[in-house]
Amino acid sequence: MNYRMIVLDLDGTLTNRDKVITERTKKALMEAQKRGKKVVLASGRPTYGVVPLAEELEMERYGGFILSFNGGMITDCRTREVVFQKKLPVESNRRIIELAADQGVDILSYQGAYVITNNGECPYAKLESKVNHLKLKQIENLADYVTFPVEKFIMLDDGDYLALVEGRVKAALGKNFSVYRSDPYFLEIMPKGIDKAHSLGQLLDRLGMTQEEMIACGDGYNDMSMIKFAGLGVAMANAVLPVRNAADFITSSNNEDGVGYVVEKFMLKD
Numbered sequence: 001m002n003y004r005m006i007v008l009d010l011d012g013t014l015t016n017r018d019k020v021i022t023e024r025t026k027k028a029l030m031e032a033q034k035r036g037k038k039v040v041l042a043s044g045r046p047t048y049g050v051v052p053l054a055e056e057l058e059m060e061r062y063g064g065f066i067l068s069f070n071g072g073m074i075t076d077c078r079t080r081e082v083v084f085q086k087k088l089p090v091e092s093n094r095r096i097i098e099l100a101a102d103q104g105v106d107i108l109s110y111q112g113a114y115v116i117t118n119n120g121e122c123p124y125a126k127l128e129s130k131v132n133h134l135k136l137k138q139i140e141n142l143a144d145y146v147t148f149p150v151e152k153f154i155m156l157d158d159g160d161y162l163a164l165v166e167g168r169v170k171a172a173l174g175k176n177f178s179v180y181r182s183d184p185y186f187l188e189i190m191p192k193g194i195d196k197a198h199s200l201g202q203l204l205d206r207l208g209m210t211q212e213e214m215i216a217c218g219d220g221y222n223d224m225s226m227i228k229f230a231g232l233g234v235a236m237a238n239a240v241l242p243v244r245n246a247a248d249f250i251t252s253s254n255n256e257d258g259v260g261y262v263v264e265k266f267m268l269k270d
Helices: 023-034 047-056 090-103 123-132 159-176 196-207 221-229 241-246 258-266
Strands: 005-008 038-042 065-068 073-076 082-085 106-111 114-117 135-138 153-156 177-183 186-191 214-218 232-235
Touching: 005 196, 005 258, 023 038, 023 258, 038 047, 038 196, 047 065, 047 123, 065 196, 073 196, 082 196, 090 106, 090 153, 090 159, 106 123, 114 123, 123 135, 123 153, 153 159, 159 177, 159 186, 177 221, 196 214, 196 221, 214 221, 214 258, 221 232, 221 241, 232 241
Parallel strands: 005 038, 005 214, 038 065, 114 135, 214 232
Antiparallel strands: 065 073, 073 082, 106 114, 106 153, 153 186, 177 186
C-alpha cells in the first residue's frame, strides 16, 4: 500500500516522556514530507498547544494539518485556514459549568491564548496550561463569563472520583454530547459524534484521499476511533490495552522512536 498520510497523536506517541520529538522520529517525518507525504498532528490539545510541534516539523512548508480538540477543529498549516470546526451549543455552557459545581469538580475551557477555569490553583488546570503553553486565567463566575461557543469543556479531579462523576455527567447531559475521560483526571465534554476518526474523514474527502492510504498512530482511548478507521492503525508499545488490541500493528514505545520506526517501515521503503 502506498500510504500518503500519517496521523499522529502527540503525548505518549509523537513525543517521548520529556515531551520531545526524538531525532530519529523527526528525521523520518521530515523525509516523508519531502517525498510528498502528509503529516497530521491529532490531539485533544487546543490548536495553540499543537503549533510549536507543527513548527518544529516545518508543516507550514509541507502543507500539513493540525487536528485539535480531539477532532473539533482542523487547521491547514500552510494557509492557517480552519477547514473543519464544530463547537458546543452556547446554550449548553451554563448547564455544563453548573453540573461541574454540583459534582464538586473543577472545570476549564479555552479562549484564544488562555485556559480559562473556575480555579486557577487546580493542579490539573495548571498542567493543561503548561503542556499547551497557554496562560491560565481564573474567572470568578465562569457560567456568566462563557457566553461564546467553545470546542469543549474539561472537568478536573482525581481519577477515582472522576470515574464516578463520568457516569453522572453522561446521564445528566444525555445523547447530544460526547463525554469521556482522555486522562484519569480529565473528563471531556464535546459535541456528539466528534472524534478523531469523524474529522479525519472530512479531511480525507477534502484532499481526495482514502482511509486505506492513511496511517494513524496513538496510545490512548481517544485514539481508538482513528486507529480503527485508518488503513493501518498503529498502537504504541506503551498504549492502553484496548488500543493495542484494536491496532493492525504495534510499534515500539514513544521513548524508543516508535513513530520513526513506523515511518521508515511503511512510508520510506522504496
